[in-house]
Structures are given as C-alpha cells and as structure tokens.
Amino acid sequence: MAQSSMPKLTAPDSEPLVRAEVRVLRPRRAAPADAVRPTRAEVNLEALRHNLRVVQRHAAGAKVWAVLKADSYGHGAAAVARTLERAGADGFCVALLEEAIELREAGIRKSILVMGGYYADAHLEVVARGLVPVVFDTEQIDAFARLVRGGLVEAPIKVHLKIDTGMARLGVPMGGVAKLAAYLADTPEIEVAGLMTHLACADAPTNEETAEQMLRFDEATATLARHGIRAPLRHAANSAAIGRSQARLDAVRPGIAIFGTSPRSLPGSAPLIPDLRQVIRVRTEIIDVREVDAGAPVGYGALWRAPRRSRIATIPMGYADGLSRQLSNKGHVLVRGMRAPIVGAVSMDMSMVDVTDLPGVALRDEAVILGGQEGVLGKDAISADEVAGHMGTIPWEVLTQISRRVPRFYREP
Template sequence: MSDYLRRTWAEIDLDALSYNVEQIQKRLAPGCGMLGVVKADAYGHGAQQVAGVLAQHGTAWFGVSNIEEGVALRNSGFAQPILIFGTTPPELAGELAQQRITQAVYSLEYARALQQKAEAAGAVVDCHIKLDTGMTRLGFLCDDGQFERSMAEIEEIAGFANLRLGGVFTHFASADDYEGDAPDYTRMQFDRFQQAVAHLRARGLALPVRHCANSAAVISYPEMHLELARPGIILYGIDPSDQCAGRLDYRPVMSLKSTVASIKRIGRGTQVSYGRTYRAPRDIDVAVVPIGYADGYSRALSGRGRMLVGGRYAPVLGRVCMDQLMIDVTGIPDVKRGDEVVAFGRQGGNAITAAELAEQIGTIPYEVTCLISKRVPRVYLRGGRAVEVVNHIL
C-alpha cells in the first residue's frame, strides 16, 4: 500500500464477497435469479468493484437508488439490467431509455409525467410497477380500501405507449423480524402482492418479472423468491437483524482500519479531548488515532467505542474529534507509532463488528458502512493482498 493509505482506510475483501454470493445463490429457490443491491455505493463498499464480483457470479440484475448510480454502472461497462428503486425526474426519461435503465413506477401521477416526457423525447422507458403492500412508502396501495383503484390505475398505465412494463415488485417492512406478529405481517404483504399480480395478469398484463424478497426474505422465506430475489446487506456479510444471525453463512466484507499516530503517558486526573468528559483514574498510556467523525467513525461512539491494537481491545477515551480520537493502550505491550488499529474488523483472535458499533450508537449496521466517507480510501483484497486502491480525494 502507498504511504497515504497509512492514515485511515477501509479494506474490502473480495474473496469474502464471492463467498457470500455463492452462499446466497445456493439458498435461492430453483429458477430464481439475483438482483444485487449496489445502491449507496454498494453500502459504502464500492459499487463498481462489487458489481464486478456479482457479474462474475452471473448476477442477473443490479439495484440502485437513483439514475446517477445507474449511469455510473453503465459508464463502467456493465450491461446487466438495472432497476432504480427510487424516483427519477420525468425530464430524464430520454436518459433512462438511452441508458437502458429500468424505472420504478409508483403512482399514476408519476407515470403520466414520465409518459409525457418519454413521448416528447421519442423514447420508450422500461418500468417495473411498485406495489405498496404495507411498507407505506412508494407504491400503489394494495389494502382493501385502495386495491380496486390502484389496479385500475396500473391498467391505465399499461396503455401508455412510451412506458414498457416488464415487472412488478414490493418491499417488506419487517421480514427481518421473526417474533410476535411480524411473520404474519410479512405473509400478509406477500398475499397482497400475489393477489395484485394475479388480478393484473388476469387483465392481460404480463409483468413477467416478480420480486419481493429482500435479504431477510432470501434467508427465511423461500416461497417468496419468485423470478428475482434482491439480496442487499447479506452480500456484505452483515445480518439484516440480530434475529437473522446464524441462518445463513456469510463473511464480513469490510474492515475499517487506522494507525497509531502518537503515544503519551498521562497522569492521574488528566482530562482528555473536547469538553474534558474523560478524566484519567490513574496513570495511563494514551494513543492518538487519526480517524474521526469526518471519516465516518461516529461521534456518538465517544466514551463508548473500542478498537483493536496488537490484537487487544482499547477503549475510546473522551469525545471523538473530526479527524482524530484517543484510545487507552495501557497494558498492551510494544505499541508504537504506525501500528495498525482496527475500528471494526478482525485483528488477532478478536473482532469488532459493524453490528457492535451500530448497537452502541443506536442505529443499524447498514448505516455504519454507509457512513464511511469518501476521504477514506478503499483497498480491495484478493488472497489477502491489495489488488486495487480507490482514493476519491486523489
């Protein structure tokens, strides 16, 4: 690695990613393809690099949040179908068609606007209908009170000359929860989805591609895999929830690392960092680590987090700064400037997971990896060796 990487960097284990893809593919029902979710720069892992591995394993589709993410994949040479889960300004209908990117259509109003702009551009936009079966986000409502109206609106959209409907999908609200009434709610959403699809097909809409299985449903609801499944967080070796732990074998893909910048011995009573929230109870050894909340290591980990140095845990002292933080390395032998520090990942026989950090700050592991900022270089590994480095600043 180049010297500039020895501040703070994220390691992305492409072998672990390949392993995870293989485990997911083994779990999918016969005839079910995979839509790899690479939105948000593949949850912070690097969309182009992750998509490259997924393509090598025959991934049928990619899922993104917006048109910029889709165009970035096209510009990197990926020819697979791409689905935008969110909204695209109708004025970009021509761009959607030119790039062969499929757009989610989630309301009659939006479909009309997209049709108008596509017609003006002389283009035909590929679309998947989004059904709201209980997430209460984007989509045509499928509850009893709105079902007939939604079905009529979708039939109207099917008649639009410049929108081509190739699929239909929904999103589960709590498929990662296996307690209480959550499984019943997931099955209710699936029943609503199936009812809507059956109704539309009976009315002559082909809608050949159906998909609703997110990561949690991939793990536990094989009857919901259909033509496509949409694994996201499990691609990256992270459980959708604690309840999903152990249900599918996968490996963490990302580690976040830094280095020891300085070590000093401080006396009992010495106060540490902004706000002087930590006071040393005895003489201790403090290491300064050049990572902070601007890198994506949350300030909410102040006085809560821990890191690995020399294979041992070292607690974070006081407040996390924008670019630096302090850890207690007392009793850890031979710590010196330049030593590797692990914010999350494995070192020696110990590990810190993204889930651990998420629990400490009251969020989910998805956010932990997504928060790793663009000033943190990504180092891609094969066989334990760096094969590519992406530094967005340089």
C-alpha cells in the same frame, strides 16, 4: 436527431433505439484521495463473491439482483458491481439514477433497476442507458410514454411497477392498483416487465407482517392480471426474507447480506443467513502515544478522565470519516490483536483509545475499527453489528457512513 450524433453513452447491447440527443448526467464522486493518511478501507473481493454464492444458495433458483445503492453500501460502487457481475449476479438495484449511471459508466452491462422512482427530466437518459425505471404513478408512466409518442424511443419501454403492500414509503397503494392497472392497459408504450414490493418487517420475530404483505402483493398481481398486465418477474425479498426462505418469487434483492452482515430477528439472536463474511475492513495507524496521570482529562469536553495513570493512543479517524461521535467512551478498536476501548469524545479527524493494558503499543501500530486483526497479543474482529450496537443504530448505517475521505482499497486475498 440520428443516433450517431448522440453523446456517447454506456448502455447494454439490447438498449432500445433512441432517436434524440440525450442530456448526459455525469455524477461526480470524490476519487479516493491519494492515501497520505494511513486511514483506509480494505474491501475483500473474495468475501464479496463468497457472500453472493451463499445468497444464491438461499435464493434457491430465484434471480439475484444485488442492491448496490449508497455507493454499494459504502464499499465503492464500481468495483463491487464489476466483481459481482463477473461472479454471476443477475442484475443490480440502486436507489438513484445517478447511481445507475455510475454503474453503466463503470462498464456494467447487466440490468440495473432504479428503485427510487425519481428521474427529474432525464427520462430519455434512463432509456438510452438501458436502465430499468421503477414507476408507481401516472405522471412517471406518462413521462416515459411521451418519449415513444414523440418518436424519440421505440416502444415498448420496460418498467417495474412498485406496489405498496404495507410500508407506506413508495409504490402505488393497494387502493390505487386497479385504477393504475386500467391506465397501464391503455398505455401500450409501457411494458410492465416486473412487479415489486418492499417488506417492512422481514426481520421481525414472527413472519405475520410479511405474510400479510405477500397476500396483498398476490392480490395486486391478480388485479393487474385482470387488466391484462402480467409481469414475468416479481420480486420482494431483501436479505432478511431471503434468509427466512420467504417471498423469494422470481428474483430477490439482497443488500446487506452481500456485504457480509446477516439480519437477525432480535439483537444477539442467530444470523438469518449464516456463513457470511464481512467484506470491509477499516484500519488506520496510531499517530501518537502518551502517558497521562490519574485524573487527567482526555478529548473535547473532558468526557473521560483517566482512572489511573494511563497510556493513551491517538488514531487519525474521526466522525468525518465515519467513526461516529456516538462511539465516544464506547466501543473498541483492535491494536496488536486485542481490544483497546475508545475513550473521550470522538472528534472530527481523530479519536483516542486507552492502550494501558496492551503492552508494547507504539507509533505506527495498526488500529482496526471494523474487521479482523491478528497481532502479537491475540486475534479478534469487530463486526458492523457490534459497532451498531454501541451506536444504538443498525449495521446498514455503520457501513454507509464510512465517508469518502476514507480511500477504498480492493483486495484479492
């Protein structure tokens, strides 16, 4: 079928010639709800640009392919990608094909690497959109090669090959590299434009594991080269590796650092990338303030009882919004610039905080769950790291769990 009769797709100018009708995936994401509740996430685009500059400095000349999977770590895929593209990011990485399509639909023209390796029967759409698929087995390679053999797409299709150097998650295992190299050498329809691996312990206290993984990566690179496969772009480093000046190679894949949280080699130790700025601020407003007697229960299951006569404020944010139920009786929110402890069980849409020690708290006062606040009583900030500590998890989870019920607002300060 002629290209002119294809459904309209967004792809970079350099897209390969596609001569077939393409099934068009249309991933759906809830549009930010019309913000009736005061609960919202503010995404600071200048902080995003600042973090990109910091990462670029640490990357020391390596290309920076920002990792924007999971809705840009919860910050909103399209706006983040547009901002970073304009600010000079060299490319983007996502986990899912749907995420890559969302970025193309948003007008992103830079390279987009689809890292998850799962293409269902949409291989043609991957090519038509000008996306870069990650592959690691013969089935995937064949599925793409068949598009060329069937005359649907012009050769070569560029892919990145993923090597498992010690994470046992995704990628061709070291023992399979030679065989796959021979297979690729016999498959001229496919061009290995990149070689990648992922580091399991880049934030470990010592760099032993990373050094071992990199040795294996070099070994795999040499094996491929013996079969005539030489990728112009090799990449391995996530944020932690970038911070430690390890594994920078030709390109780096920072995720969490772009959003302003630095990995640390131990909880509480120095950030591996200093000077980052947290991009997201999650805020709401107090919708109820009441006095309770000493001994009065608060919330489901009476998990907290007032140790004295207390003032309890209710905020309209709960676990369905991303304020984890693990924060029941743990952690704080900021009110009037000071910390108010979360008391009782976090419920689905609401949580309670103890404001007894904060004079003057009233209805409609702002409550900050994540990020900074300056108020009449002081100035403070809550980091994703701090919240993760209370939850017994990692900041990656804190950021990505802010749910789609919370509208994202983009700010140029």
